[in-house]
Amino acid sequence: MEPGVNPFDQRCLRHAGASQHSLHGFILSSFLFEASGSAVLKYYGKTPLFHDNCMLTLRIILRQSALIMAICIALVLTTHGGLAQAPYDTAARVSLANEINQTYGSLVTPSLSITELFDIKNRLDKADSIAQNYGVDLDYREHSFIEMCDIESRIRLSVAINQQYGKNIDWRENGYSKLLEIEEQLRSQAPKQ
Numbered sequence: 471m472e473p474g475v476n477p478f479d480q481r482c483l484r485h486a487g488a489s490q491h492s493l494h495g496f497i498l499s500s501f502l503f504e505a506s507g508s509a510v511l512k513y514y515g516k517t518p519l520f521h522d523n524c525m526l527t528l529r530i531i532l533r534q535s536a537l538i539m540a541i542c543i544a545l546v547l548t549t550h551g552g553l554a555q556a557p558y559d560t561a562a563r564v565s566l567a568n569e570i571n572q573t574y575g576s577l578v579t580p581s582l583s584i585t586e587l588f589d590i591k592n593r594l595d596k597a598d599s600i601a602q603n604y605g606v607d608l609d610y611r612e613h614s615f616i617e618m619c620d621i622e623s624r625i626r627l628s629v630a631i632n633q634q635y636g637k638n639i640d641w642r643e644n645g646y647s648k649l650l651e652i653e654e655q656l657r658s659q660a661p662k663q
Contacts, residue, residue: 563587570594593618600625624649631656 566587567580593610596618604625627649628641635656
């Protein structure tokens, strides 16, 4: 230790030196006092922020601001597009609900979404088609449109098998793939003409 400097001041000097090489490079101030107690102060330090850190912070802020601005613009455009479609959507829902109610009786209201109304109409149309073509009444509320299409395919195939091969195969007991296997077996067993 140097003569004339107290140990506390030596720690301040070492602390100031260690901080100069710190990761962030921030040294606000370090003061050394002379051991004699005089009021002489020496200032060791650097500027509060380095240029690199300032530029890095500025880039981060600019990127975040640009991202926030892009999100805001996207939300505004989405909302604007949604509001522009609202009158057309309402008119389409009212029209579709009226068509369903005129064809099948009072079943729906225009308060349902357009997708729900289309789903109900498709199921009602398919159930009506199956009832007219095959005499099978299905409740549109119990089956999805896909299930109704599968049911119609099974009915059609079982009717064709029954007519062509004189069998009495029930479509309710077999899936479509099983009905195809039965048809293939019967075709292979039938006499060739």
